Amino acid sequence: GVEVGPQPQGVARADVLDKMRKIVKHGLDFVQIFNEGKEFPPCTVEVFKIMEKVDYPRNKNGEIIAIIHPQLQDQDWQPLKNGDPLFLTLDGEVIPYEGNCTVYPTFINEAAYYEKKQAFVKTEKIKLTAKHLRLPVS
Numbered sequence: 001g002v003e004v005g006p007q008p009q010g011v012a013r014a015d016v017l018d019k020m021r022k023i024v025k026h027g028l029d030f031v032q033i034f035n036e037g038k039e040f041p042p043c044t045v046e047v048f049k050i051m052e053k054v055d056y057p058r059n060k061n062g063e064i065i066a067i068i069h070p071q072l073q074d075q076d077w078q079p080l081k082n083g084d085p086l087f088l089t090l091d092g093e094v095i096p097y098e099g100n101c102t103v104y105p106t107f108i109n110e111a112a113y114y115e116k117k118q119a120f121v122k123t124e125k126i127k128l129t130a131k132h133l134r135l136p137v138s
Contacts, residue, residue, distance in 0.1 A: 002027075009111055039134040048077065048104055048123035055117045057087055057095060066095055068109040068119060076106045080122075087119070 004020040034040070057066040066087035072080070079102045080086070087095040097103075105120040107113060 034133070034135055037135050039132055042130060042132050044127050044129045046125055046127055048106065049126050051103065051122040051124050053116075053118045053121050054105075056119045057089070065089055066093075069094060072105065072120075073109060076108050077104050079103075080105050 002020055002023055004016050004023065056064040059065050066089040069085035069088045071085045080097050080099075081102050082097060082099050084097045085094050086097040089095065099122075101124070103122040104125055106123055107118070108120040110118075113119075
């Protein structure tokens with residue numbers, strides 16, 4: 001499956017649909033070229049590995065007491081460093097990110113995750129290396 005976003009629930013965005021079409025086309029092109037016997041050389045690719053889900057700050061009754069900071073909103077996959085604004089309390093206090101490494105948040109403020117107590121997901125950027133790839137000769 002392919003999931004491309006972020007986008008609000010029930011909304012069809014042309015830019016997101018275009019990205020999804022391009023990803024699917026690249027996948028189908030790869031399958032065709034692979035099936036034709038072309039050898040793909042070794043490569044390295046950067047990916048984002050999920051570290052943990054982060055909830056909204058809550059009071060003792062479990063009620064949300066802060067929202068995503070405006071500087072973080074719509075910044076999926078962008079670096080978040082120690083001290084960067086993370087949440088904004090309802091009385092205007094900034095809650096900064098406190099971490100010992102740069103992370104890359106995603107699924108930031110997604111409506112579908114409110115009930116799951118998830119403000120965003122912290123990911124880390126890592127590199128994966130693949131050996132050459134070729135269809136075995138039969």
